[in-house]
Amino acid sequence: MNKSLLGAAFLLLPLVSMQGHAxxxxxxxxxxxxxxxxxxxxxxxxxxxxxxxxxxxxSGTSAIDITATLYSIPDCRACEEVRDYLLYRGVDVVEFDVSEDVELQNELRELSGKLNVPVAVIGAEMITGYDRDKLASALTTAGFVDPKASKE
Structure with a gap:
């Protein structure tokens, strides 16, 4: 897949992810x-x-719809922690399994400079590893409004 097709697919994924499920x-x-x-x-x-x-x-639970991109591999506890934390916060997650996809591995290496997971991209910020404070900060910077806070 060439880079322009990959870029187009990457841009369309947040639209597809909005359909989600509980x-x-x-x-x-x-x-x-x-x-x-x-x-x-x-x-x-x-x-x-x-x-x-x-x-x-x-459901309209957030003032701004935020979609996080997560680069992960199967059987990665830190990857699961990042995904589950973001889901808990009400964020849509588009996940890419980089374990066997060379193009995604190259994309991850270009993005982060390494081939380590998890890597989450929220807005303009990239977070490597599982760091709840950094994830929360990136959500705030991206304009995410916690659905719990907006109900009060």
Missing amino acids: TDVYECLDASGERSYQQLPCPKGSTTISVKETANKS
Whole structure:
């Protein structure tokens, strides 16, 4: 696929992702006090803080629709954490599995300078690894309005 087609596909993906579907995201607290966000119920030995059903953006839950792009690979715990945190916050996620796609690997290397995952792109910001504070900051910078805050 040439770069112009890849670019066009990349630009259209947020439009397609707005159709989305509902997903439950669990906020968990483990014995050491670490929070995690996941699509499966919290594991034994941890406490469920909350369960949130995410829905597509057609529900009008955010003043600005934000779509995050996530470069990931299967069986990557940090990738799952990023995806689940963004879903928990009500953000649409367009995910690219770079494990076997050379063109996506090259795109990721060009974007981040490395071939490491996860890499999330939110607005103009790129976040490598799972850093909840950086993800939240990027969402704020991109104009995301937390659906919970807008209901108050």
